[in-house]
Amino acid sequence: MKTWQAMSSFPVSKNVSRMQSSATMAAMQAAQTLRAAGVNVCDFGAGEPDFDTPENIKQAATAAMKAGRTKYTSAGGIREIQRAIIDFYQREFETEFQPSEVMATAGGKQAIFNAVVTLIDPGDEVLIPKPYWVTFPEVVVFAGGTPVFIETEETDFVLNVEQVERAITARTKLIILNSPSNPSGRVLPPNEFRRIMELTTERGIYVVSDECYLRFVYPPAEVFSAASLPTELRARLCIAGSFSKTYAMTGWRVGYALAPADWTKAMLKVQGHSTSNTNSIAQWAAVEALNGPQDSVARMLAEYTARRAWLLPALCDIPGISCAQPEGAFYAFPDVRGCLKNGMKTSADFAQRLLEEEHTVVTDGAGFGAEGHVRISYATSIERIKEGVGRIRRLAEKINA
Ligand SMILES: Cc1ncc(COP(=O)(O)O)c(C=O)c1O
Numbered sequence: 384m385k386t387w388q389a390m391s392s393f394p395v396s397k398n399v400s401r402m403q404s405s406a407t408m409a410a411m412q413a414a415q416t417l418r419a420a421g422v423n424v425c426d427f428g429a430g431e432p433d434f435d436t437p438e439n440i441k442q443a444a445t446a447a448m449k450a451g452r453t454k455y456t457s458a459g460g461i462r463e464i465q466r467a468i469i470d471f472y473q474r475e476f477e478t479e480f481q482p483s484e485v486m487a488t489a490g491g492k493q494a495i496f497n498a499v500v501t502l503i504d505p506g507d508e509v510l511i512p513k514p515y516w517v518t519f520p521e522v523v524v525f526a527g528g529t530p531v532f533i534e535t536e537e538t539d540f541v542l543n544v545e546q547v548e549r550a551i552t553a554r555t556k557l558i559i560l561n562s563p564s565n566p567s568g569r570v571l572p573p574n575e576f577r578r579i580m581e582l583t584t585e586r587g588i589y590v591v592s593d594e595c596y597l598r599f600v601y602p603p604a605e606v607f608s609a610a611s612l613p614t615e616l617r618a619r620l621c622i623a624g625s626f627s628k629t630y631a632m633t634g635w636r637v638g639y640a641l642a643p644a645d646w647t648k649a650m651l652k653v654q655g656h657s658t659s660n661t662n663s664i665a666q667w668a669a670v671e672a673l674n675g676p677q678d679s680v681a682r683m684l685a686e687y688t689a690r691r692a693w694l695l696p697a698l699c700d701i702p703g704i705s706c707a708q709p710e711g712a713f714y715a716f717p718d719v720r721g722c723l724k725n726g727m728k729t730s731a732d733f734a735q736r737l738l739e740e741e742h743t744v745v746t747d748g749a750g751f752g753a754e755g756h757v758r759i760s761y762a763t764s765i766e767r768i769k770e771g772v773g774r775i776r777r778l779a780e781k782i783n784a
Contacts, residue, residue, distance in 0.1 A: 398524075398525050398527070399525070401524045401525070402521045402524055402525055403517075403521060403750075405517050405518070405750075409750075410428030410734075410744055410745070410746040410747075411428055411429060413428070413738055413744055414426040414428050414429075414744040417738075417742060417744075422742050423742060424742050424743070424744060425741075425742065425743040425744065425763075425767055425770055425771030425774055426743075426744045426763065426767075427743065427744055427745045427746075427758075427759040427760050427761070427763065427771055428744040428745065428746050428760060429760055429762060429763070430565065430714075430760055430762070431627070431628070431631075431633040431762060432628060432631040432633070432683060432713070432762050433762045433763050433764065434631040434679075434683055434686075435631060436630065436631050436632050436635070436668075437630060437631070437672075437679035439671055439675045439676065440630060440632065440668045440669075440671050440672050440675070441668070442671075443667055443668045443670065443671030443672075443675070444635075444664050444665065444667060444668040446667070447663070447664045447667035447668070448664055452663055452664065452667055453663060453664065454663060455659060455660060455663070456660040456663050456666060457660065458486070458651045458654050458655040458659060458660055459485065459486035459487060459647070459651055459654075459660075460485075460486060460487025460639075460660060460661065460666055461487075461663070461666050461667070461670075462482070463666075463667070463670045464487045464637075464639075464666045464667075464669055464670050465482050465485045465486075465487070466482075467669070467670045467673040467674050468480075468485050468487075468624070468639050468641070468673065469481075469482070469485060470673070470674075471673050472608070472610050472641070475608070476608050476610045476611040477611070478610045478611060480610075480641055481644065483644040483647060483648075484641055484642060484643060484644055484647055485639060485640075485641055485647070486639060486640050486647055486650060486651060486654070487637060487638070487639050487660070487661050487666055487669070488637075488638045488639055488640055488654065488661055489636040489637070489638070489658050489661040489662075490625055490627055490636045490637065490638040490661075491593065491595040491623045491624060491625030491627065491638035491639075492518060492638070493638065493654070493658065493661070494621070494623035494624070494625075494638050494639060494640035494650075495518065495519070495522060495559075495591060495593060495623045496522050497640060497650035497653050497654055498591045498621040498623065498640060498642065498646070498650060499522045499523055499525075499526050499528070499557070499559075499591065500522070500525070500526045500653060501646065501649040501650050501652075501653055502526075502556065502557055502589055502646070503523060503526040503527065503528035503556060503557065504526075504527060504528070504556075505527035505528070506527075506528075506529070506554060507527075507528045507529070507554060507555075507556040507557070508528065508529050508530075508531045508552060508554040508555045508556060509523045509528045509529065509530055509531065509555075509556065509557045509558070509559065510531050510532075510533055510547065510550050510551070510555060510557070510558040510559070510588075511523070511530050511531065511532050511533065511558075511559050511752075512532070512533040512535050512542045512546070512547075512558075512559075512560070512561075513532050513533060513534055513535055513536075513540075513751075513752040513753055514535075514540060514564070514566050514567055514716065514748065514751040514752050514753035514756070515532070515559070515561070515751060515752050516561055516564075516565045516566070516593065516751070517750050517751060519559050519561075519593075520532075520752075523559075528556070528557075529554075531550055531552075531555070532752055533546050533547065533550045534546070536753070539569070539707045540564070540567040540569045540707060540716070540753075541569050541570075541571065541572070541575070542560070542571060542575070542579070543575055543578075543579075544575060544578040544579050544581075544582050547579055547582060547583075548582060551586060551588070555586070555588055556588065556589060557588065557589040557590070557591060558579075558583060558588060558589075558590055558591075559590075559591045559593065560576075560579070560590060560591070560592045560593065560609075561592075561593040561595075562576065562592075562594070562607070562711070563596040563597075563599060563600060563604075563709075563710065563711025563712040564596075564711070564712065565595075565596065565712055565714060566714050566716050566746070566748065566751045566753070566756075566758040567707065567709065567714070567716040567753075568709020568710060568711055568712045568713070568714045568715060568716060569707065569709065569710060569711075570600060570604040570605075570607075570710040570711045571607075572604075572605075573605055573607040576607060576609065576612075577612060577616070580609065580612055580616040580617075580620070581616065583619065584615065584616050584618065584619070587619070588619065589619040589620075589621070590609070590619060590620045590621070591620075591621050591622075591623060592608075592609040592620060592621070592622050592623070593623045594608055594609070594622055594623065594624050595623065595624065595625040595627065595628055595638070596628055596711055596712040596713075597624065597629070598628075598629045598680055598684070599628065599629070599683075599684055599687060599711055599712055599713060600710060600711040601687075601688055601691065601709075601710055601711065604710035604711060608622065609622060610622055610641065617643075618643060619643075620642065620643075621640055621641070621642035621646055622640070622641040622642070623638065623639075623640055624638055624639045624640075624641065625637075625638040625639075626638060626669050626672055628712075628713075629672075629680055630669075630672040630679070630680070631679075631683065632665075632668070632669070632672065635662070635665040635668060635669070636661055636662060636665060637661055637662070637665045637666060637668070637669040638661075687713050687761065687762075689765065690713075690761045690765055690768055691709065691713075691715075691761060693765060693768065693769070694715060694759070694761050694768055694772065695708060695709075695715065697769075697772045698715060698717050698759070698772060698775075699717075700776075701772075701775060701776045701779045701780075702721070702722075702779050702780060702783040703719065703720075703721030703722035703779050703782065703783050704717050704718065704719055704721060704722065704775075704779060705717065705718050705721070706718065713760060713761050713762045714758050714759065714760055714761070715758075715759045715761065716748065716751075716753070716756050716757075716758050716759075717756060717757060717759065718755055718756050719733050719755065719756065719757055720755040721783075722778075722779050722782050722783065723755070724782060724783075725782060727782070729747075729749065729754060729755075730747050730748050730749060730754055730755050730756055730757050731747040731749055733747075733757065734746070734747045734757055736778060737774070737775065737778055740778060741774035741775070741777060741778050742774070743771050743774045743775060745757040745758060745759050745775075746758040746760075759771075
């Protein structure tokens, strides 16, 4: 009898064969397996808020269901979500977008996917500063493009215009920026952002600005959106935004793209033939998220601020570990090379020992293009952070004894 296994030589397409599986998913899987076995796990792997979605947002979803708002919407989303996004940018950054420049997507991820696949042809080069969010190179590869990585370690993972300029070739079509950054938490200073946008405008290079962590920035770093730049610097810009982190809505799958009308039109074509619209109920919830009270965002930011204030000095005090100050998002990205000894060669080895000996999950930096580092998500309670850092210290002291 034939089984699925017997027929499993599935001819995966070349585009998909070239893609790597997600390193962040692997960390989540490892945590789940241990937890299922009853182990007391400290999980610094998850890239999502540990808070519940605010009540007013849930109620808006309930009301939408009761009102029968459960049907297809247009591919770019309901008028109300487009309006709420436009109003937000008007309010916060004094920039006026047109409905033809806005589309709702299934998370920021789909906005990035849409933006890349509508622009990139085989042979095109796409600049990606290191360390990068794991999805960026994979989407570029899927589209047939060539990722060209920019090293930023010499500037503590903060990109500058000279580094971008050195990486540009005649084939450069796009650069993907991400500030605040996942995994480093570093923030591109507004001045430098502007200089990079001036350079890309001058060279005719397109820009995707992934602003999914826009609202989680720690002073003195400043909240900055490329949307606030003058119109002439935005002619080749697509902003990818998300409700996932800001409103603790990762499972709802709502994000958006803001881009010139012709780019948006192409993205609508892709989305219309793939997922159609994002979930109609979640769109109504997102309208409430943007238009309703914002105190939950402030509360989450205050909590992340307190965790970060405890975490950073504690991490830097561990023998063999150093860490640049994250200025946004909810990640620290320590350098663990001082712990790579006695047979341990890579940050993956370090992460594995931490998992096996201390039941503590971190994500290996190699998947983000920064071997020698690990990502620690502090989207978990301060008690778990203290326990987990204690475990990391114990392993580091053992290694360095
Ligand atoms: C840098 C960055 N961009 C985009 C996303 C996508 O988020 P979502 O698709 O949930 O909006 C994430 C999620 O982890 C992220 O870290």
